[in-house]
Amino acid sequence: MSEKVIVIYSGGMDSFTVLNKALEDGKTPLALSFDYGQRHKKELDYAARVCAELNIPHKIVDISAINSLVGGSALTDDIDVPEGHYEEPSMKTTVVPNRNMILLSMAVGYAVSENATKVYYGAHSGDHAIYPDCRPEFVRKMNDVCAIANYEAVEIVTPYLEVSKTAILTDGLRMGLDYGKTWTCYNGREKACGQCGACQERLEAFRDNHQTDPLDYE
Template sequence: MTPPDSASPRPAVVIYSGGMDSYTVLHRALRDGYAVHALSFHYGQRHARELDVASQVCERHGIPHQVVDIRAIHSLIGNSALTDSAREMPKADYAEDNLADTVVPNRNMILLSLAIGHAVNIDASICFYGAHCGDHVLYPDCRPAFVERMNEVAAIANFSPVTIEAPYLHSDKATILADGLEMGLDYADTWTCYLGKEKACGECGSCRERLAAFAALGVSDPLPYDH
């Protein structure tokens, strides 16, 4: 996708959770000259603290931002450790056999459908989200085949076609982090842990992947951890 002319920036929707990946995608879109409209969703996630982080970042940088409350559908997609606090959160690296309980059914299709609708509503022709290759082993809605099919649908679902861009689809977490650090980003302005406590747990799959990325680059993670 060719970035817009800086003299007349085109609007773009960024699905912005408040985590590392979407934070980097958000700033990459800003760097490339898009007029960003950030869109966050409260779907009943236990780590809803990420939404507060997202709101603070957008307010600080003057980025138009909406937090959409879709908790009414919780009973339809609540069969996950990410949305059911009664379940124990798996403490392991990402793998299909030990973190399947963190899959939220159809989450990205739902969020992308709403984001595409918002894009059409504001005359934006592009929608960004932060899928990356580290998610491919576990999350079907972060895989290239999903993005390809969703793009096919997004091209015909409305009179105004929308392109879905996942700029880190084939990149790992360390590559995303390296790109963000090169842009001068402060990852203290992100929340990754699947538990929304005062400190990150350091043990869930999301924390472990984040810590591994910082370790791979020889950089200290600015977030405080319980473990």
């Protein structure tokens, strides 16, 4: 039987690629998604459809109660989602305090209970400017903690930590993935806005790969 791993799966293009990367690597993934009160909750619907199609066990866990503790983000509070690229300081309003440490901690607990050896998540270099919990030093420290936090060591795996979203898309296209099955926009409306940092970075990745994004935009 192949090695069992947990994949933190938001339904976005990065985690979609990571999920398929785990499959390509011969792993048996268990997908874990979180409802943390994000305004773009429709990403969870995309995640559920993909997991059903691939016959991958999938849990969606409601942790929205944490917003009484970790507010102040444009993704969860009544704050306008900023427009512009991730390199711009305004995008700091999309930071959810301590989000990845919280999600990784729960995913590691799930891994231990399922006898899984690794937790995969989709941090990449494009996130480094704005999100401290996507930076290499954070991943290294989390790995140190997860090696000793339980009787069983669990490894945090970030296949794309040092590369851009453009490179992630390149690898996904190599695997023949359909990115119409993913949702990226921080505004959870019917169509993607095309203006927020998440949309702009996604569209840039498609342009760099000389491809057309299959999503509809406003």
